[in-house]
Amino acid sequence: MSPTAPASSVEQARQALGQRLREIRLDAGLTARALAALCEWHESKCSRIEHGRVTPSDADLRAWTLHCGASNEIADLIATARGIDGMYVEWRRIERAGLRQVQENVQPLFERTRRFRIYQSWVIPGLLQTEAYSTAVLNTIVALRGVRDDVAEAVAVHMARQSILRSHDHRFAFLVEEWVLRTVIGDVDVMGAQLGHLIQLALLPSVSLGVIPVGARRGAGWPVESFTLYDDAQVNVELVSAHLTVTQPHEVAMYGQTFTDLAALACYGGTARRLVGAAIQALG
Incomplete structure (x- = not known):
């Protein structure tokens, strides 16, 4: 049995973080489009983050948690995102x-x-x-x-x-x-x-x-x-x-x-x- 493709750990970690952010957004009662508007982002950015296509920056996470009323989550989310960046x-x-x-x-x-x-x-x-x-x-x-x-x-x-x-x-x-x-x-x-x-x-x-x-x-x-x-x-x-x-x-x-x-x-x-x-x- 060969190991999985080298980038898969990074991809799965991004997807897990994206799923967590999606849950935070849904708990706040916001659509992806509404959150993007509040953050002054292109409307596709929330989708790309939630589907693990990109790793959000510290600033992205601060904006996300601020507008979702989940600022207590910020330290853990930033640590998680930085850990993903350190994988590859x-x-x-x-x-x-x-x-x-x-x-x-x-x-x-x-x-x-x-x-x-x-x-x-x-x-x-x-x-x-x-x-x-x-x-x-x-x-x-x-x-x-x-x-x-x-x-x-x-x-x-x-x-x-x-x-x-x-x-x-x-x-x-x-x-x-x-x-x-x-x-x-x-x-x-x-x-x-x-x-x-x-x-x-x-x-x-x-x-x-x-x-x-x-x-x-x-x-x-x-x-x-x-x-x-x-x-x-x-x-x-x-x-x-x-x-x-x-x-x-x-x-x-x-x-x-x-x-x-x-x-x-x-x-x-x-x-x-x-x-x-x-x-x-x-x-x-």
């Missing part, structure tokens, strides 16, 4: 303040999570990266996206976070596609050291490493976008242009099932380490 965020917006800030912003999420399930179809998972490999990845991001170059500072934060792998109250299940092991990031020396490091970390008591072999017969476990499950509360999905946060319980469950399906295809233990070793040999 373009990388250029996230990285505007620099890559170090991106690394620091996720620290609270890592600290409160106890069970991590991480699938990577692009690169070695961040928590398993060497300093040189991480530097090469972030240098590529700087070059491709034109963000501020604070790679050294970002890598330092990134490396410090890896101490969580040795804590006693966290568990990590990593799944990587075999082609990730054979994709040279940086250069041959950087990649060789990274693969050796991966074998070492796979021996940690808190870590489970699964490698999905090239040529594995795919049933339910189709390759998908890279994602991380934080307990059963949240999924972060890495898209080409943006970062998606999934919190709808049924969608989180879909990603959980997808992880289970992919995990069923993977090799573990000595077999997984042999696949990593074969990738090292392939470097020459």
